[in-house]
Amino acid sequence: MLDTPKLPERHYLNNGHGLKSWLLTKDHKRIAIMYLISISAMFLLGGLFAGAVRLELMTPEGDLFLADTYNKMFTMHGVVMVFFFLIPSTPAVLGNFLIPPMIGAKDLAFPRINLLSLYIFWLGAAFFFYALFAGGVDTGWTFYTPFSSFSSNTNVIPTALGAFISGFSSILTGLNFIVTIHRMRAPGLTWFRLPLFVWAHYATSLIQVLGTPVVAITIIMVFVERAFGFGIFDPTRGGDPVLFQHLFWFYSHPAVYIMILPAMGVISEIVSTFSRKTIFGYSFVAFSSLAIAVFGFIVWAHHMFVAGISTYSALVFSFLSFSVAIPSAVKTFNWAATLYKGAISFETPMLYAYGFFGLFLIGGLTGLFLATLGTDIHLHDTYFVVSHFHYIMVGGAIMGYLGGLHFWWPKLVGRMYSEFLSRVSAILVFVGFNLTFFPQFILGYMGMPRRYHAYPDEFQVLNILSSAGAGVLGIGYLLPVIYFLWSLKRGEVAGPNPWGASGLEWQIPSPPPTENFKVQPVVHGEPYEYTPHVAREANLV
């Protein structure tokens, strides 16, 4: 047995004290931690709105909120979760923290722009909070016209500007990652030696840079339409409300891949580490990330099959939508093949990865139901859709994010959390999630529409199951807050590489020094080199 590891004397957390040293830092690791705190607060807020929605839906009558208030609850749940939690989640926290050490760099290519992106995020959030305290917004997170541009009398403009501004934070993060990955790789770290986490973030960054400007301009169009009566989306003046949906989904469908691709990158790292095997089909997994990023841009109108688009284009979009299933399946099968004959262990990150497999599989396959024209007409705007995208965005993206957070937490803070509590939390999240959302598939199939605060009596049992599941899920999400905070002071010291993982980030102390590497690392080998020797060592620890 090795000596008990000790925390390094100097690391990024104690290199400078006081608020100023954080707010003016250029260290990607500190910026990541500030993002972590910011988006965790937003997640809590979004969760409270979700709780309000589920509480209302426990009874068939709309007895807790007025219909208008209910509209605001689900809108603000969506806006907070999409724009202020899911989009930044894995890239801004884990990507920010890990990409430089993973590629052997001291920082991102543009450290000041990295800090700027955080401030822009806060500014966007400030606009949202203004809208919230001024009475909220009720358009749904999609801001569909003509409701958003013409009918709604709530705070559409400040909310939309909040989303617009936070989009620039996303663009800057993506730009930073692209340049960093191109220019700052350590000697010997060729493209095909990069960790798949980095490939996934590269693909994500492409979407952020190429897609976000489109939604930004679209939001500005709603702004000028609403504020100055331009008529771009108004049929009485030659405009077209469906044009908004085209422009909006051109970004917002790929935005789903901004959420899920980094999570897939996390899963590749976890699966390889905890099955002690090199990833199966490295180049296929790497290229499938790029394929998802590109295919993701050509399928958007499957959100609009019943919105009045032409039948011919609906046919083409339906066909194209099926194509996204191919790279997603490539990844899933490769992860399964990685597990095959691996020396699998079930630490918490791996439990999250397993949860991801199951939930992403269901989420992805039900997406095919919705990409099929005929079934979509029945299922559109029902709870089936709500359930489908939660399986992807929560079951996929958040499971990946939490798995990654548990995997790299020892690297972030240098200490371990309670393995028992974290396993309990992973299981609670998985069970609670399914209890919340599986009944919604059935509800949607039975015809319960989205966005109503009241429903017929026969839907009550399934709705109660769903609300109960949300309670379990809530506990599952709160537990990590407790044991992560506990671990900061009392957790066992982790040492540089508690999981016996490969990868450059595990070769530096935990927590890392500000400059990451004392000497410039040189890469000689392939990624994911797990030898029996490493496996034995890991089992000893």
Place this chain on the structure above:
Amino acid sequence: MSGHVSPKSLYYSIFGALMVLTAITVFAAYVNLGAMNAPIALAIATFKATLVVLFFMHVRYSSRLTKLVVVTSLFFLAILLGEMMMDYASRGMGVVLPTLQ
């Protein structure tokens, strides 16, 4: 970044060209060209944007990677416009679907 320095005269002549093209756009707006009204205005605007990108933004003298970035952006713009037009162009085409009674 890349240290290419163009003579000032080039910038002035590009600026002049942009001004002339703007004048043509305004002039064309007063002439009714029928179905060609929008295509001509768009063609002039595209040409002007190309001049700005190539000379004012130095893409003409940049590395192949920068050029690739520009072409990629145009490719994605083409996807946006192309697939959207696929919808608009086929809106009127009648497909007889069975209707529920």
